[in-house]
Amino acid sequence: MVDPVVHIANLTIQYGKDTVLHGLNWQIFPGEQWILGGPSGTGKTTLAKAIAGQLKYEGTIAFHLDPNSPLPAKIHYVSNWFQFTNLEGDRNFYYQQRYNKFAKNDTLTVFAELKHFAQEEQLSFDNVRSYLTIFGFENFKDQQLIELSSGEHKRLQLIKALWLQPQVLIIDQPYTGLDAQSRKDLNQIFDQLADQGVSLLLISNDDEQPNCINRFAEIQDGQIVIRQSSEELSRGLPRTRKALPYFLQRAPEVSSQVMVKMNKINISYGEKQVLKNIDWEVKAGEKWLLQGHNGSGKSTLLSLINGDHPQAYANDIHLFGKKRGSGESIWDIKEHLGIISPELHWYYDMNANVGQTIASGFFDSMSLYQRLGFEQQQKLEQILHFFDLKEVKHKTLGSLPLGQQRLVLLARTIVKHPELLILDEPCQGLDKEQTQYFNDVIDDLSKSGQTLIYVGHFQTQLPTCIDNKIVLEKGEVKAVTEVIHKNEALST
Amino acid sequence: MANYFNTLPLREQLEQLSHAEFMDNTEFTDGVNALKGKKIVIVGCGAQGLNQGLNLRDSGLDVSYALRKEAIEQKRDSWKNATDNNFNVGTYEELIPTADLVINLTPDKQHTSVINAVMPLMKEGATLSYSHGFNIVEEGMQIRKDITVIMVAPKCPGSEVRAEYLRGFGVPTLIAVHPENDPQGKGWAEAKAYCVGTGGHKAGVLKSSFVAEVKSDLMGEQTILCGLLQTGSILSFDKMIEKGIEAGYASKLVQYGVEVITEALKHGGVSGMMDRLSNPAKVKAFEISEELKDIMRPLFQKHQDDIMSGHFSKTMMEDWANGDANLLKWRAETGETAFEKTPAGDVKINEQEYFDNYTLMVAFIRAGVELAFETMVEAGIKPESAYYESLHETPLIANTIARKKLFEMNRVISDTAEYGCYLFDQACKPLLADFMKTVDTDIVGKNFNEGRDAAVDNAQLVVINEILRDHPVEIVGRKLRKAMTAMKAIKTV
Numbered sequence: 001m002v003d004p005v006v007h008i009a010n011l012t013i014q015y016g017k018d019t020v021l022h023g024l025n026w027q028i029f030p031g032e033q034w035i036l037g038g039p040s041g042t043g044k045t046t047l048a049k050a051i052a053g054q055l056k057y058e059g060t061i062a063f064h065l066d067p068n069s070p071l072p073a074k075i076h077y078v079s080n081w082f083q084f085t086n087l088e089g090d091r092n093f094y095y096q097q098r099y100n101k102f103a104k105n106d107t108l109t110v111f112a113e114l115k116h117f118a119q120e121e122q123l124s125f126d127n128v129r130s131y132l133t134i135f136g137f138e139n140f141k142d143q144q145l146i147e148l149s150s151g152e153h154k155r156l157q158l159i160k161a162l163w164l165q166p167q168v169l170i171i172d173q174p175y176t177g178l179d180a181q182s183r184k185d186l187n188q189i190f191d192q193l194a195d196q197g198v199s200l201l202l203i204s205n206d207d208e209q210p211n212c213i214n215r216f217a218e219i220q221d222g223q224i225v226i227r228q229s230s231e232e233l234s235r236g237l238p239r240t241r242k243a244l245p246y247f248l249q250r251a252p253e254v255s256s257q258v259m260v261k262m263n264k265i266n267i268s269y270g271e272k273q274v275l276k277n278i279d280w281e282v283k284a285g286e287k288w289l290l291q292g293h294n295g296s297g298k299s300t301l302l303s304l305i306n307g308d309h310p311q312a313y314a315n316d317i318h319l320f321g322k323k324r325g326s327g328e329s330i331w332d333i334k335e336h337l338g339i340i341s342p343e344l345h346w347y348y349d350m351n352a353n354v355g356q357t358i359a360s361g362f363f364d365s366m367s368l369y370q371r372l373g374f375e376q377q378q379k380l381e382q383i384l385h386f387f388d389l390k391e392v393k394h395k396t397l398g399s400l401p402l403g404q405q406r407l408v409l410l411a412r413t414i415v416k417h418p419e420l421l422i423l424d425e426p427c428q429g430l431d432k433e434q435t436q437y438f439n440d441v442i443d444d445l446s447k448s449g450q451t452l453i454y455v456g457h458f459q460t461q462l463p464t465c466i467d468n469k470i471v472l473e474k475g476e477v478k479a480v481t482e483v484i485h486k487n488e489a490l491s492t
Numbered sequence: 493m494a495n496y497f498n499t500l501p502l503r504e505q506l507e508q509l510s511h512a513e514f515m516d517n518t519e520f521t522d523g524v525n526a527l528k529g530k531k532i533v534i535v536g537c538g539a540q541g542l543n544q545g546l547n548l549r550d551s552g553l554d555v556s557y558a559l560r561k562e563a564i565e566q567k568r569d570s571w572k573n574a575t576d577n578n579f580n581v582g583t584y585e586e587l588i589p590t591a592d593l594v595i596n597l598t599p600d601k602q603h604t605s606v607i608n609a610v611m612p613l614m615k616e617g618a619t620l621s622y623s624h625g626f627n628i629v630e631e632g633m634q635i636r637k638d639i640t641v642i643m644v645a646p647k648c649p650g651s652e653v654r655a656e657y658l659r660g661f662g663v664p665t666l667i668a669v670h671p672e673n674d675p676q677g678k679g680w681a682e683a684k685a686y687c688v689g690t691g692g693h694k695a696g697v698l699k700s701s702f703v704a705e706v707k708s709d710l711m712g713e714q715t716i717l718c719g720l721l722q723t724g725s726i727l728s729f730d731k732m733i734e735k736g737i738e739a740g741y742a743s744k745l746v747q748y749g750v751e752v753i754t755e756a757l758k759h760g761g762v763s764g765m766m767d768r769l770s771n772p773a774k775v776k777a778f779e780i781s782e783e784l785k786d787i788m789r790p791l792f793q794k795h796q797d798d799i800m801s802g803h804f805s806k807t808m809m810e811d812w813a814n815g816d817a818n819l820l821k822w823r824a825e826t827g828e829t830a831f832e833k834t835p836a837g838d839v840k841i842n843e844q845e846y847f848d849n850y851t852l853m854v855a856f857i858r859a860g861v862e863l864a865f866e867t868m869v870e871a872g873i874k875p876e877s878a879y880y881e882s883l884h885e886t887p888l889i890a891n892t893i894a895r896k897k898l899f900e901m902n903r904v905i906s907d908t909a910e911y912g913c914y915l916f917d918q919a920c921k922p923l924l925a926d927f928m929k930t931v932d933t934d935i936v937g938k939n940f941n942e943g944r945d946a947a948v949d950n951a952q953l954v955v956i957n958e959i960l961r962d963h964p965v966e967i968v969g970r971k972l973r974k975a976m977t978a979m980k981a982i983k984t985v
Contacts, residue, residue, distance in 0.1 A: 096658050097655075100546060100577065100654065101572075101573065101576035101577050102539075102542060102573060102651075269576075270576075307550070308658075310546065310549075310577045310578055311577075311578050313549065313578050314578035327528065327529065327552045327553075327554075328552050329524075329550060329551045329552040330550040330551075331551075331660075332552065349659075360660070363660055364660060365659060365660020365661065366658075366659035366660055367659065367660075367661075369660060369661050369694060
């Protein structure tokens with residue numbers, strides 16, 4: 001009888017009064033490659049963290065790793081959310097920090113980080129080069145960690161995990177923020193690792209899976225339930241479509257018919273040019289899709305619109321009818337728009353409760369620092385009701401599953417009914433039903449004439465209202481098209 | 493130049509020392525209007541200079557940077573900071589004459605030479621801003637009579653000033669107008685607008701004076717903030733080594749202990765910090781801190797007296813003139829202490845353990861905060877100012893020790909603070925020699941509660957809690973923290 005590589009018996013985990021895992025039993029045998037799927041909020045991340053030794057639990061988790069294998073006898077866990085610290089060991093970052101330049105380095109460079117990892121795990125640099133190429137990191141070596149986007153961070157964590165080749169590799173949401181090509185490459189690598197004897201446990205609900213996957217499971221009522229295929233994994237309950245809150249049904253007031261006007265925009269960091277000669281105009285009522293591979297400059301482009309990028313002052317940009325740098329404050333700009341992005345989510349105050357988080361959207365702040373007026377209270381209540389968030393109003397954001405956190409931040413974005421909605425990969429980390437629900441909401445909002453900029457990689461994850469598309473490639477505009485035949489035009 | 497404070501008659505000295513008013517939100521309704529469309533030129537582009545400039549520009553104001561010619565030609569860090577963020581950069585000669593507001597954010601020691609270079613170039617009726625009053629008050633710099641002189645001093649490191657602004661908040665800030673230089677009566681309006689531009693108005697603003705700022709700032713940094721943290725850290729480490737505690741553990745306990753302990757101070761004041769101890773440990777910490785206060789009181793008073801009389805700044809400026817001989821000598825000595833040279837061990841110390849195994853530091857901090865506060869208030873400084881310069885800043889300095897020990901703390905703080913810190917440390921160690929002989933590992937290095945039962949005398953505990961909670965630093969602290977944290981968590985939703 002072969003020993004299971006991972007043997008979990010009677011595992012129970014509680015957060016306060018909530019029991020997340022309840023006497024869970026599970027065995028992972030050599031040669032098995034698992035997908036752990038199912039709806040958001042069932043305890044997948046909790047289970048992964050327990051296996052990785054990051055949580056306290058009751059019950060036993062035993063490992064039977066092979067001391068004679070060439071692979072390190074280790075369990076390695078890649079979280080869906082990566083936190084790093086600055087050189088001084090604290091974490092007081094803000095999400096715009098990578099656009100602000102300070103001559104003294106605050107965080108390690110990518111190269112130093114990799115070197116540190118290599119030393120710790122006794123790895124050879126030769127074995128990481130191909131991964132650096134695949135994930136587009138050849139030119140990132142001297143970049144500071146703070147300068148990376150959330151997608152780049154995720155990939156750096158993947159690179160480290162693949163490089164290590166541990167006997168057990170657990171990855172929470174491996175595909176987050178990856179474009180189509182990177183996903184394919186990653187799946188091929190997973191297949192290779194499986195051949196070499198790595199036991200994979202992927203937490204994912206994605207359709208595209210590596211070929212090597214041969215076992216499927218989900219968590220129900222705190223217990224593991226084995227499924228025969230990914231099709232059998234259950235879905236979240238489809239949400240009933242409700243009418244939008246009354247105050248969101250009419251069109252927002254528009255301050256200018258041309259909301260964004262960019263004229264020959266150039267942004268560079270030292271030698272590296274991030275945006276080249278960009279011309280772009282967003283008119284009131286248009287619904288744009290912004291696309292491009294990882295690292296093509298999408299986030300930088302958006303940061304120019306929401307007032308976060310200092311180099312906006314050196315470029316010819318008109319926002320909401322006013323030239324940038326003509327005496328407006330960033331708060332004047334932010335008042336016109338609502339934004340959600342993986343970076344914003346990443347740096348948002350996780351100790352704020354759900355009500356405070358949504359209400360902070362009235363003030364464009366990263367937590368609630370002001371009191372609400374009567375009308376704002378009313379709107380908040382309507383939004384909470386609309387998104388079925390009333391029950392969690394007083395819970396902290398950090399205590400919710402990732403998918404629900406995203407919904408809260410979407411609610412924050414629309415609560416002030418902004419002229420322009422900027423949704424930068426809003427559905428990252430959401431399951432299919434949540435994505436569908438989310439995009440339905442966007443479609444409903446768009447009926448009243450909402451102006452929209454949407455960033456998304458996958459056709460199946462887009463709202464249908466999109467009518468224009470701009471594609472970036474290596475910092476340049478590759479194409480601007482009106483979207484007529486939606487299904488073809490929207491795939492990358 | 494004569495010491496400005498010493499030229500004042502006593503009643504004027506007391507009047508300026510007692511400036512301290514916590515400002516109401518409604519005082520800032522005019523936003524940045526007083527500076528709108530005006531030309532702001534910042535001199536210096538280090539952490540404060542850059543981050544304040546970024547905030548001011550993001551608030552819709554017109555900001556550029558004046559740097560010395562060599563800094564521009566040699567493309568030094570200050571030049572890179574400004575140009576990489578797309579600011580207009582020029583020499584003093586190019587930019588100062590155009591400025592309506594010149595903001596001096598260079599290190600203290602350079603103030604005299606910077607002001608001497610800048611002042612002749614400033615246009616008639618412009619405003620000059622400082623973030624520290626040493627140059628005006630101690631060095632007695634005379635500013636042209638047509639120029640308005642203000643102070644805006646965010647009470648946090650530059651990176652925090654930026655981070656909090658972008659979160660939609662700000663950091664506590666002190667503002668002042670120099671009474672000798674407000675010819676047009678526009679000083680307060682501009683100081684307030686500048687403060688709004690950096691976001692400070694959201695986190696609490698203290699209306700102060702140049703004199704009150706300098707005399708309280710010097711006192712705080714020399715005694716509780718840097719001096720006592722240094723002395724306490726070194727003595728604690730040496731004691732643990734003497735008593736056979738493992739060096740790596742001792743080093744880690746001291747390096748990170750001050751940060752963890754003062755984090756409790758930040759949230760709940762001295763009583764909040766003491767409440768983290770078990771009841772018996774609290775009684776013990778109370779008793780030793782009372783003893784420490786008695787031993788150290790004369791030293792705290794001497795520091796305050798020397799600051800008030802100008803003796804401190806005079807001797808320090810003599811050391812400046814002497815090529816920093818004393819400063820450099822003391823800096824080297826600090827670098828040679830056993831604590832500095834022993835790296836923190838690879839041991840896990842959980843948060844509560846820092847309190848349980850380091851009761852001595854809790855006692856040091858209570859004694860130091862209360863003594864510094866009491867001494868300042870006795871000298872005519874208002875409790876609000878005294879609070880900022882003692883309790884409020886202690887966690888910020890403790891944070892630098894956690895990063896890279898005392899050497900880092902002394903690198904980050906100003907040369908003025910560093911000089912005062914060494915003065916204090918030199919005098920304090922011998923003063924505490926007898927006391928330290930009585931110290932054993934139960935209060936430093938090991939869990940105080942080990943082998944003790946948790947019983948305490950009710951009446952004694954009640955008395956101790958009352959004394960802690962009723963101390964004036966706690967009374968003013970509760971009020972100020974409430975105003976600042978109307979801040980972080982308005983829990984009305």
